Amino acid sequence: MTCSDCASDDLQPQFGADGSFSLYSGRFGEGFHGSIGALQEARLKFVEPAQLERFSPGHTLLVVDVAFGLGTNSAALLEVAAAMGLAVVIHGLELEPAPLGAALAAESFRRQWQPSTLTMLEQLLSGGQWRSAGHAASLHWGDARQRLGPLLDGLHLAGRCDLVLLDAFSPQRCPELWSLEFLSQLARLLRPDGRLLTYCSAAAVRRSLQLAGLRLASIAPLIAGPGAVPGRARPITWSLGTAASPSDLPEHGPLRALSPMELEHLTTRAAEPYRDPDGRQPADVIQATRRLAQAASPAASTSAWRRRWGLKHSA
Ligand SMILES: C[S@@+](CC[C@H](N)C(=O)[O-])C[C@H]1O[C@@H](n2cnc3c(N)ncnc32)[C@H](O)[C@@H]1O
Structure with a gap:
């Protein structure tokens, strides 16, 4: 791969509140990370909810990182x-490769990582593979909808993964990676105690994960006041995301059961899944199909749910 493969006018550097490096995508009309910052998001929405203390030293974690x-x-x-x-x-x-190439070209991004981590990212960009001291990584370039099948059936990862990290652009911008069909395929990757983790708490995504046979937990928002963890921000949302597993999830640490408000959300029209039966539909078709299904749905109105729970913004 050459540097010209990495260049993209579409991508602009941006920095979150924690000062870490991120990008804005003109093509998708969205930032790669939220305002709290890329590193803080990785820690709060993916690393901590993984609860790595569940695993004994020496265990090899098998991870699929989507997007x-x-x-x-x-x-x-x-x-x-x-x-x-x-x-x-x-x-x-x-x-x-453009996002990884743009990040690796920025000194502020490179400074975020230990030397061996940086080597992993560089080798993934240049050759798609990295191996060191018992760790390994490979990048499978292309539309994840087409690349997932070979992981499941070619590399035989079905039922073997400890973690699936799902960090696509929002369902509004990138519905193709949040469809019932794609989420059901991701669910197949998980071991019985494996976890799919995502920053997303949209009802359509949670409902689809349930339909794929997974149990849900909410990634708890940050709590201020008595009992707060020092250095943590005030809550800015009712959930930081979703954990899903073939098995019941524990209700401790960053995970908690869905609240009555979140459960009721799953009975509204917002829970209408995104559909992509052949895994090749463009975003606008997936959105239009869902709008038609919502219009015909007997499910409760989402705006009534929002008013009832005093929520200002769409969820
Ligand atoms: C929110 S960003 C991911 C940020 C990333 N997880 C990180 O930690 O830096 C979304 C990513 O999804 C990728 N993407 C968009 N559509 C995709 C598709 N159909 N298949 C695979 N990746 C896709 C984009 O290129 C972008 O890099």
Whole structure:
């Protein structure tokens, strides 16, 4: 791969509140990370909800990172897991090398990582593979909808993964990676105690994960006031995301059961799944199909649910 493969006018650097490096995508009309910052998001929404203390030192974590992007989630996970004596095998799914190339060209991004982590990211960009001290990673470039099948059936990852990290752009911008069909395929990757983790708490995504046979937990928002963890921000939302597993999830640490408000959300029209039966539908078709299904749905109105629970913004 050459540097010209990585260049993209579409991508603009941006920095979150924690000062870490991120990008804005003109093509998708969205930032790669939220305002709290890429590193903080990786820690709060992916690494901590993974609860790596569940695993004994020496265990090899098998991870699929969907929408690998700059690699922030995988890199953050690798550094924490390695410090705990865990080995990590990562399979990344990513549309194009441009985001990782743009990140690696920025000194502020490179400074975020330990030397071995940086080597992993560089080798993934240049050759799609990395292997070191019991860890391994590979990047599978292209539309994740087409690249997932070979992971499941070619590499025989079905039922073997400890973690699936799902960090696609929002369902409004990238519905193709949140469809019932794609989420059901991701669910097939998980071991019985494996976890799919995502920043997304949209009802359509949670309902689809349930329909795929997974149990749900909410990633708890940050709590201020008595009992707060020092240094943590005030809550900015009712949930930081979703954990899903074939088995019941524990209700401790960053995970908690869905609240009555969140459960009721799943009975509204917002829970109408995104559908992509052949895994090749464009975003506008997936959105239009869902709008038609919502219009015909007997489910309760989402705006009434929002008013009842005093929510200002759409969820
Ligand atoms: C929110 S960013 C991911 C950020 C990333 N997880 C990180 O930690 O830096 C979403 C990523 O999804 C990728 N993407 C968009 N559509 C995709 C598709 N159909 N298949 C695979 N990747 C896709 C984009 O190129 C972008 O890198």
